[in-house]
Amino acid sequence: MSGFHSLAVARVEPLTGQACAVHFAVPAELRDEYAFAPGQHLTLRLPAGDQEERRTYSICSTPADLAERGALRIGVKRIPNGLFSGWLTGELQPGAAIEVMTPAGRFGTPVAPANERHVCCLAAGSGITPVLSIVTSILRAEPASRVTLMYGNRTSNDVMFLEELADLKNSYPSRFTLLHVLSAEPQLSDLLTGRIDEDKITILLDGLCKDADEWYLCGPLGLVSTARAALVAGGVPAAAVHSELFYVGDEPPELAAPAPPEHAATERSQVTVTLSGRTSTIPVGYTGPSILDAVLASRPDAPYACKGGVCGTCRAMVTAGSVSMTRNYALEPEELAAGLVLACQSHPVTPEVSLRFQ
Structure with a gap:
């Protein structure tokens, strides 16, 4: 189970006027716990009065950096009125200590020197952070592999x-x-001017990436949805397309959920959760707060980060009963079929539910 440790900030590196990289120094005794696969992320937490704020940021360094020097790095882009991003990009100083959860996330790829493949990546804005780790790790560790990266921004x-x-x-x-x-800065080629859209992805698929073995997509919902649809329409197997979202939007679409039982207004489901080897049974309403919110009231050690159905930190396996999810941007179809759900988006459907946090 993931856990938090206090890590010292070794360096705050400006990247653009709105973004920085935060370098953490991981002591030798914690390096095994922070070992990660390229593409994974870290969750940071910050006390805020009687509550706490959590945010998830992707790792943009490589596993070798951690193993050899204890170096761990995340990329942060400031968002308007962002409590966490404003602090990290504008106030954070070297020497500060931050509570950091051990790495999580299923976006990414195993890296092995014997691999011989062509990996194509599409990223936009801060979506470059996990992709940079993937690209760098493959290039350094797989001498027979190739990488193509299309990266979208407004200006240079x-x-x-x-x-x-x-x-x-x-x-x-x-x-x-x-x-x-670049969408707001004309370039010599039409391919490189404007937004990354279906036409550009089709050109890439038919040209530089026609022999691609795997695709990695990271950015806002519009880019990821458009790219996935264009690639599958172009003949790329769905299983070869991997994605992660950095921004969903104000009104993300909801999944079609079953109607709540007739007794939902007056009764509660008994939800049994297994977490860190300990089992608890908690009454949870059929409507209202999610299973995760109900669990946190008595089990504050339950893992979570974004609570928006994006990061996947609160993944859990349903072992009895059934739940409905409001939205899902983290789990693949095969994971859903296996019984995995996002606790932050889940509501009980049956009188009894059992789930085990991953």
């Missing part, structure tokens, strides 16, 4: 990790193809 001043990406291109010129797409 908005490009996070601009110099680092250029250095990767210079270091691996025959194995790394880098395409910067």
